[in-house]
Amino acid sequence: MWAWIAHDLRLYRMRHKMTQEDLGRVLRCVKSTVSRLESGQLQLDEKQAAKLDSLWNTHGHFTRLLVYAHRAHNPNWMRQHAESESRAAEIKSFETCLVPGLLQTPEYTRELFRTTLGIDDVERHVEERMRRQDILDRADPPTLWFLLDESVIDRSTSDPEVMRKQLARLLEESHRPNISIRVRPRAAGLHAGLGGSFKIFFHELGDVAYSEAQFGGRLVVSASEVRGLVVQYERIGAHALPENQSRELIKRYLEASK
Incomplete structure (x- = not known):
């Protein structure tokens, strides 16, 4: 289209x-x-x-x-998603059950591709995802805001060491000045984000969003839809833990996994 x-x-x-x-x-x-x-x-x-x-x-x-x-579903959704991500000056991301791609360890990504997505040529896809993380170390990195449902950090992996490394990575990245990681605790109850994960990319030429779906995703370019997702993000975040308390919760899960 x-x-x-x-x-x-x-x-x-x-x-x-x-x-x-x-x-x-x-x-x-x-x-x-x-x-x-x-x-x-x-x-x-x-x-x-x-x-x-x-x-x-x-x-x-x-x-x-x-x-x-x-x-319409766009067959080029992944390429467009990656391009929007690489050009964004600011990104707001909400995840319901998986660690955001920009914060994943290679081991976590590898297990994700092998066990849940059934992707062929796993190593090539792992390398591609790790390359996307290059934006974290560029001279002008984007400002990144991550909201995670608690299920993201208490979901076990087949090898416990994979999740231990992943939780340690989240703690490490949370101390970067341009990265904010907040967890919405399960005790906060049902919320507007349970319909699925999404990201909002803020660009000079206009903001776009990405909404996840089974077997693909949808890039949202409608200004009204993007604004709606911004409001949705704030509603979810209204009951999330502050950054320091989120770190403490991640630490507790990390210590419990040892």
């Missing part, structure tokens, strides 16, 4: 004998942004779609395509 939108954007522009600079003035963006929209590197938003429909009198063509694109 996104490829269709990108194709039709260029098609309509050329039909109306407009340059990318001309269209950029309509959409209030630069030529390079139009080029990226037409190549599929960027995705059209609702306001831009409405402007195009009005400009070219399409009777809602781009707006309709956008609705279906948002609903």
Whole structure:
């Protein structure tokens, strides 16, 4: 669907004998942004779609395509997720049952791929996930906010040593100045995040989110949906432990595993 939108954007522009600079003035963006929209590197938003429909009198063509694109499963979800993650200046992540990928140890990732996801070529996927963690050590690392359900840190692995190392890694990373890790305790009861894990990526060119699902995921580009997930994140976090108390809870699980 996104490829269709990108194709039709260029098609309509050329039909109306407009340059990318001309269209950029309509959409209030630069030529390079139009080029990226037409190549599929960027995705059209609702306001831009409405402007195009009005400009070219399409009777809602781009707006309709956008609705279906948002609903569809994207087979390139993992690539788009990784790209959004690498470009983000700030990330907010909520996890219901697994340690966030950016904080996983190689051993934890390896067991995850082997036992739960049934992925072939496990080592290649482990290496790819570890490369994603390079953003933690770059000169301008993003600000990372992690909310974890307590089930994330009390879930056992087939080899207890794997989880011990993972819990130690969480404690270590929690002391970085750009990383916040907070745990929502089970005693806090049911909450809005039980429907699934999600992340919000904050970019200069617009915020996007990623919602997890079975056998894939969905990149959320609708501004209203992203705002809804921001509110959801705050609601979940309202009953999470502060950072210091979260560390203490992780320490207790670490000590109990020895």
